[in-house]
Amino acid sequence: MSQVIEDKVIDEKLEWSRINADVIASMQAPRKAYWVTVFVCLTMFLCAIAAEIYQYKMGLGSAGLNNPHMWDMYIATFVFWIGMSHAGTLLSAILHIIHAQWRKPIYRFAEAMTTFSLMTAGFFPMIHLGRVWNLYWVLPYVSDRGIWPNFRSPLVWDAFAISTYLSSSALFLFIGMIPDMAILRDHTTGWRKKLYGILCLGWRGDDRQWRNFRRTYMLLACFLIPLAISVHSIVSSDFAMSIMPGWHVTTFPPYFVAGALYSGCAAIMTLFVCLRYFFRMEEYMTLNIMEKTCKLTFAIAMVWTYLNLIEFSSTWYGHNIYDKEVLIAKATGPYAAVFWTMIFCGCVVPFTLCFQKLRRHMPSMFVVSILLNLGMYVERWMIVAPTLAQAHSPHQWDVLWGSVIQWAIVFGSFGWFGLLFLVFVKLFPCVSMYEVKELCFHLKHEIEEEEKAKKHATTKAAGKAEEGSGRTAPGTPGLEGA
Amino acid sequence: MSFKNILENFSYYRRDAEDGGHHDYDHRFGMTIDLDICTGCNSCSTACYAENNLAVVGKERFEKGQAMHWMRVERYWDNIEGDYAEEGAKFLPMLCQNCGAATCEPVCPVAATYHTPDGLNAQVYNRCIGSRYCSNNCPFRVRYFNFWSYYEDSWPEPLNMQLNPDLTVRDKGVMEKCTFCVQRIRTAKDKAQREERVMADGDVVTACAQACPTGAIVFGDTMDPGSRVSKLWEKHQIHRGPFLQKKDKTNEEIRGYRIFDELSVDPSIMYLERVRDTEV
Amino acid sequence: MSRHRLLAMFKDFDDAFDVVDKIKAKEVSGVEVDDINMMSPIEHPNVDEKLGKRPINIAYFTLAGAIFGVTFGFFFLSSAQASFLVQPQGGKPVVPLPTNFVLMYEMLIFFAVWTTVICFIFLSGLGQKRGTLYSEKLTVDEIGIVVEIDDSELDSVKNFFKNNKALEIREEKV
Numbered sequence: 001m002s003q004v005i006e007d008k009v010i011d012e013k014l015e016w017s018r019i020n021a022d023v024i025a026s027m028q029a030p031r032k033a034y035w036v037t038v039f040v041c042l043t044m045f046l047c048a049i050a051a052e053i054y055q056y057k058m059g060l061g062s063a064g065l066n067n068p069h070m071w072d073m074y075i076a077t078f079v080f081w082i083g084m085s086h087a088g089t090l091l092s093a094i095l096h097i098i099h100a101q102w103r104k105p106i107y108r109f110a111e112a113m114t115t116f117s118l119m120t121a122g123f124f125p126m127i128h129l130g131r132v133w134n135l136y137w138v139l140p141y142v143s144d145r146g147i148w149p150n151f152r153s154p155l156v157w158d159a160f161a162i163s164t165y166l167s168s169s170a171l172f173l174f175i176g177m178i179p180d181m182a183i184l185r186d187h188t189t190g191w192r193k194k195l196y197g198i199l200c201l202g203w204r205g206d207d208r209q210w211r212n213f214r215r216t217y218m219l220l221a222c223f224l225i226p227l228a229i230s231v232h233s234i235v236s237s238d239f240a241m242s243i244m245p246g247w248h249v250t251t252f253p254p255y256f257v258a259g260a261l262y263s264g265c266a267a268i269m270t271l272f273v274c275l276r277y278f279f280r281m282e283e284y285m286t287l288n289i290m291e292k293t294c295k296l297t298f299a300i301a302m303v304w305t306y307l308n309l310i311e312f313s314s315t316w317y318g319h320n321i322y323d324k325e326v327l328i329a330k331a332t333g334p335y336a337a338v339f340w341t342m343i344f345c346g347c348v349v350p351f352t353l354c355f356q357k358l359r360r361h362m363p364s365m366f367v368v369s370i371l372l373n374l375g376m377y378v379e380r381w382m383i384v385a386p387t388l389a390q391a392h393s394p395h396q397w398d399v400l401w402g403s404v405i406q407w408a409i410v411f412g413s414f415g416w417f418g419l420l421f422l423v424f425v426k427l428f429p430c431v432s433m434y435e436v437k438e439l440c441f442h443l444k445h446e447i448e449e450e451e452k453a454k455k456h457a458t459t460k461a462a463g464k465a466e467e468g469s470g471r472t473a474p475g476t477p478g479l480e481g482a
Numbered sequence: 483m484s485f486k487n488i489l490e491n492f493s494y495y496r497r498d499a500e501d502g503g504h505h506d507y508d509h510r511f512g513m514t515i516d517l518d519i520c521t522g523c524n525s526c527s528t529a530c531y532a533e534n535n536l537a538v539v540g541k542e543r544f545e546k547g548q549a550m551h552w553m554r555v556e557r558y559w560d561n562i563e564g565d566y567a568e569e570g571a572k573f574l575p576m577l578c579q580n581c582g583a584a585t586c587e588p589v590c591p592v593a594a595t596y597h598t599p600d601g602l603n604a605q606v607y608n609r610c611i612g613s614r615y616c617s618n619n620c621p622f623r624v625r626y627f628n629f630w631s632y633y634e635d636s637w638p639e640p641l642n643m644q645l646n647p648d649l650t651v652r653d654k655g656v657m658e659k660c661t662f663c664v665q666r667i668r669t670a671k672d673k674a675q676r677e678e679r680v681m682a683d684g685d686v687v688t689a690c691a692q693a694c695p696t697g698a699i700v701f702g703d704t705m706d707p708g709s710r711v712s713k714l715w716e717k718h719q720i721h722r723g724p725f726l727q728k729k730d731k732t733n734e735e736i737r738g739y740r741i742f743d744e745l746s747v748d749p750s751i752m753y754l755e756r757v758r759d760t761e762v
Numbered sequence: 763m764s765r766h767r768l769l770a771m772f773k774d775f776d777d778a779f780d781v782v783d784k785i786k787a788k789e790v791s792g793v794e795v796d797d798i799n800m801m802s803p804i805e806h807p808n809v810d811e812k813l814g815k816r817p818i819n820i821a822y823f824t825l826a827g828a829i830f831g832v833t834f835g836f837f838f839l840s841s842a843q844a845s846f847l848v849q850p851q852g853g854k855p856v857v858p859l860p861t862n863f864v865l866m867y868e869m870l871i872f873f874a875v876w877t878t879v880i881c882f883i884f885l886s887g888l889g890q891k892r893g894t895l896y897s898e899k900l901t902v903d904e905i906g907i908v909v910e911i912d913d914s915e916l917d918s919v920k921n922f923f924k925n926n927k928a929l930e931i932r933e934e935k936v
Contacts, residue, residue: 016803016903059654060612061629066547068623070614130612130627130655137592137611140842147609148593148842152854152861155591155613160865164872171879178888183803183901201888205900206908207798207813210805212886215818219878223824227871234864242619243585243745388618392742395556395576396623398547437903438804441775495844495856583853597851724853748853 004356009102009288010436012443019284019436023429024187026279030426033278041418048412051405052127060130064403068388068396073406074128075238076381077413080263081121082162082235083256083376085169087264088114089228092172093221101442102292104435105284108180109275109421110268111173112430116420117264118166120413125158127409154237161234165227172220178203178213179434195427232257239383245322246330246387251314255307262304262346263376265297269369271421273362275430284431287360294353294365297372301350308347322392330386334399342382345375509681510582510601510722511662512704512750513691514714515575518737518757520555520698522573527553529693530577532644533663535651537632548629552660553577553690572756575699577690578603578624578660579741582748583724586616586625594657601705601750602662612655621742625659628652662701662750663688683709704750714738715752724748764913764935769895770923771904771930775806778905781926782812790922792915801896801906820881827877828870835869836862895934904929910936 055062065072088110095103126132138149138159149156181200185193203209233253240252249255272293276285315327330339349371358364390397402410424430530536530553537550556574580603587595587603594609595616617625631654637645645651648665652658663686670685683702691699702711704722715721718738719729724746730736737755772778778800786795798813806812839862847856883889900906911919916933923931 020902059628059630061543061548061654064546065614065627065629067549067617067626068547070617070627125613128613130614130657131610132655134592134611137609140838146845148846150588150590150593151839151843151865152588152852152858153591153615154589155615157861157864157868159591160868160872164868164875168871168875171875175879175882179803179901186898186901201883202890203888204801204896205803205906206801207809208816209886209888210802211809211816211818212820212882214805215820216878216882216886219821219824220875223871223875223878227868227875230864230867230871234868237864238615242589242615243621244618391623392621392745393576393623394558395554395574434804441804491844492857496859497855583851585852587852588854589852593846593848596848 005360007286007288008443009292010105010286010439010443011283012440012447014283014436014440016437016440019433019440020183020187022281022283023431023433024184026281026430027426027428034422034426037418038422041415041422044415045412045419046415048409048415051408051412055127055405055409056132060128062403063405064400066398066400068391068393068398069385069400071128071384071388072400073381073384073402073410074124076377076384077410078121078124078128079235079238079256079380079383080377081117081124081413081417082232083260083380084264084267084373085114085117085121085165086228086232086257086260087268088112088117089169089224090261090264091268092176093224093228096221097218097225101439102289104439105281105286105431106268106272106289106293107435108176108432109271109425109430110264111169111176112421112424112428113264113267113271115166115169115173116417116424117267118162118169119420120417122162122166123413123416125155125162154234154241157234158238161231165231168220168224168227172224174199175213175216175220176432177428179205180429180432183433184429229257232260244387244391245320246326247383248323249311249314251307251311255304255311258300258304258307259376259379262297262300263373265293265300266369266372266376269293269297269365270373273366273369275425276362279425279430281431284436290362290365291356291359294359298350298353301346301353301372305347308343326387326390329390330382333386333390335382335386335389338378339382339386342375342378345371346379349375506599507601507705508599509703510705510750511580511667511686512601512702512711512715512752513662513688514700514711514738514752514754516698516700516754517572517574518754519696520573520575520694521696522555522557522571523695524555525693525695526575526690526699527551527555529689530660533646533666533689534661535645535649537628537636539630539632539636543630550626550628550632550658552624552626552658554624574753575690576622576624577751578662579622579747579749579751580660580662582722582750583746585619585621585745585747589615589619591615600667602664602667603659604664605657605659605661607650607652607656607658610656612657614657616657621745621747625657628654628656628658630654683711714754718752718754720752722748765910766913766916767895767908767910767934767936768916768919768923769801769897769932770907770909770928771897771899771932772907772927773904773929775802775905777927778802778907779808779812781907781923781928784922784926790919792911792919793909797909799908801900801908803901803903803905818885820878820885823881823885824874824878828874830877831870831873832866834873835866839865895932897930897932899930 063072091103091110092107095107126135129135138156140149178200181196182203182205185196185200188196233256236252236256239247240249242248272285272290275281312327315323329335349368352358352364352368385400389399531538531551534552536552539549543549554576556576557571558574559570561570580601582601584597584603587597591613592609592611594606596604598604612627614627617627633651633653648669666688667686670681674681674685681703683706686701688701691701700711700714702709704712704715706712715738718736720727720738720740726743727740737757738752739755740749740752772781782795782798784790785793785798795814800809800813840857843857895908897904897906909919920931
């Protein structure tokens with residue numbers, strides 16, 4: 001059995017000026033790889049734009065939808081992007097509340113990922129509508145005809161929830177970045193200095209600001225956690241509040257939240273590997289942190305697996321013939337290949353995270369995280385399509401696979417997300433400088449306390465030994481650690 | 483939007499279907515379809531196309547499942563080994579059941595579908611933004627979406643002259659479904675009001691009921707105890723309300739049932755079971 | 763009587779807290795612990811111990827925002843539903859409480875978050891001008907202590923800082 005490697009979260013002796021310099025360097029003149037990535041993302045996004053223009057003009061029939069498949073990949077992708085946003089909240093808010101210090105170097109890009117996932121997800125309710133231009137009718141505004149949206153509908157809940165979540169996440173990201181903006185204001189020049197000067201709102205790092213900041217951040221984290229859970233529960237209620245077999249499942253809210261955390265953690269792993277490699281952040285995004293992220297992902301994967309099993313068993317035990325038939329069709333019918341891909345990627349692949357050698361091998365983790373996310377995307381689609389394919393009325397059973405237009409738009413959404421993220425990493429620090437300094441500071445303190453305690457213990461023991469041999473022991477409390 | 487309004491009527495606003503709902507119905511239109519005398523001729527479906535300006539979508543789009551037949555005749559086979567292709571087919575004309583506790587109504591994000599005091603499930607084309615949740619939530623799958631701008635090529639000159647002026651032609655992005663020929667109902671109501679009388683049974687007949695050659699479809703007001711449809715409902719022991727019907731199963735004459743009754747959606751259409759002449 | 767403000771820079775928290783302890787022990791006149799403003803690149807967990815508790819009122823505003831969100835949510839939704847009686851039924855009542863609870867919850871969080879952020883910006887004095895004493899090194903790794911003193915104490919305080927490992931001292935007239 002090979003030795004289990006245990007290393008520190010981060011090198012506590014990192015000089016703070018170096019932290020500043022490294023992160024600012026990541027924001028400077030982009031290299032060729034960056035521009036290539038931008039070009040690829042832009043192309044993908046333009047494909048989506050072209051497809052959407054065609055669909056807008058011709059109608060949703062061009063997306064290949066029919067009766068009964070009134071929803072297909074757009075809704076699945078919508079749920080996927082909303083889900084991916086949850087891990088950012090998990091990392092920033094949940095781990096903050098439980099004082100998990102290891103989140104500090106990586107939560108910034110995770111929180112950014114949250115905001116951008118939501119901005120990507122926000123497109124899908126728009127483009128999947130038959131009459132996109134009337135989208136604003138979903139919002140509750142005072143109209144002179146006294147017409148309101150239907151507050152009973154989970155889609156209206158979606159509108160409320162997602163706008164709340166997007167604004168709250170953006171605010172949380174922004175507030176968390178204020179001290180970093182101050183650092184950048186002080187150490188950059190030209191248009192950047194002006195930009196950060198405005199964005200940091202006059203942060204000076206004085207006592208009153210820090211105390212209020214600490215309290216505000218904790219309050220926002222406390223609100224963001226129930227918000228994140230409620231948002232994905234509301235998205236799940238798009239399905240759970242209907243009567244369709246396979247959708248009308250009470251475990252959908254926790255199932256969706258678990259799936260969201262899962263795909264978000266996998267996305268964090270992917271971005272971790274990419275940012276660590278391209279920006280040479282090995283000192284900050286350490287292997288220890290990757291290990292912890294992997295363990296977290298594994299735990300969530302097991303929760304997700306369990307919730308799947310719960311859903312299958314309760315369907316099996318229940319005598320609702322519609323639900324049973326849909327479940328059997330998922331596993332053995334026309335969509336079976338996709339179903340088993342989901343099971344493989346979601347339940348089997350995470351076991352690779354149990355091996356430390358693999359966890360510390362970045363290329364493997366990149367591949368694993370992509371597979372996990374593939375499994376989760378497929379899971380979302382497996383929720384939408386098989387139920388619609390085999391619902392109550394046998395006359396309307398139909399098998400549908402996505403069409404070119406749908407694929408183009410879904411594909412392009414990844415391009416849009418990529419573009420947003422690429423702009424972010426060059427404009428804003430993808431590693432939170434002040435939090436990394438805090439991490440180093442705390443780690444240094446911890447190590448000092450440990451050494452003090454050890455010295456105290458050894459001196460005490462030495463003193464006792466001397467006492468035992470008859471000599472008087474000198475007073476020991478003065479030995480303060482170096 | 484006054485608080486007084488809410489506070490005064492709060493208990494009234496809290497009534498749901500099991501308590502009778504908050505609607506004071508003046509009519510509750512319903513239908514009976516006798517599957518024993520239905521021959522599957524599709525006259526009802528054709529009449530519906532003509533009456534309601536339904537677009538003929540063409541073979542390719544029909545096969546893709548993008549058809550607009552508000553009334554569709556479903557065919558089911560128990561035994562597919564007969565001498566002829568259609569032998570042994572059972573026909574089920576399926577149309578919007580105008581459910582009393584409709585599952586499509588609460589899920590529309592913009593309130594484009596609602597329940598009228600006539601007992602009809604109404605679809606407001608102008609309000610629909612095309613989210614299609616209502617169609618997904620319909621267990622009968624009788625809601626049809628305008629996937630394309632069908633009007634552009636469904637009625638080339640001079641076919642557009644045959645369009646019914648009593649209702650609109652729908653553009654893409656809008657959901658539609660059977661309305662129990664609401665335009666005929668409104669016309670009959672207006673006529674009755676002008677003549678200062680109550681609407682009588684037979685004043686309104688839907689296009690499908692009118693066209694059916696065997697008289698399998700009976701339409702009327704189930705709140706009017708004298709109407710044909712009321713009498714049929716009573717005879718076959720089907721009652722209004724989202725409750726499972728308790729029927730006398732020993733009497734073979736009582737053939738009435740509602741589809742997917744276990745879902746408690748309170749459909750307005752009672753089907754009369756086909757009398758089987760062979761042992762199944 | 764004119765006053766000056768002094769900014770003394772220290773290498774790390776230990777040096778800065780030594781100075782604070784000495785000020786607490788009244789080793790230098792003209793400066794009280796409550797008047798000290800400490801500027802740092804990160805927050806220190808023991809700042810409450812060293813400098814004393816100072817009131818932070820953000821949570822009250824958050825609570826107010828949350829309560830407002832819930833009540834506003836309920837009344838807004840119910841009035842809209844009560845006035846739009848043609849609203850789809852599906853057998854559901856006009857004012858369905860379960861669905862209203864969901865939306866009330868979202869509005870609670872929405873208003874709580876926005877109130878918190880807006881109050882943070884005001885209560886932490888982010889927009890206010892507080893003199894121009896600042897050093898770029900405060901965002902790297904040095905700690906600053908800002909005090910406001912009378913001109914008469916200026917030199918003694920400066921010397922006190924110099925004798926206690928201050929790396930740099932800046933001053934300005936108030």
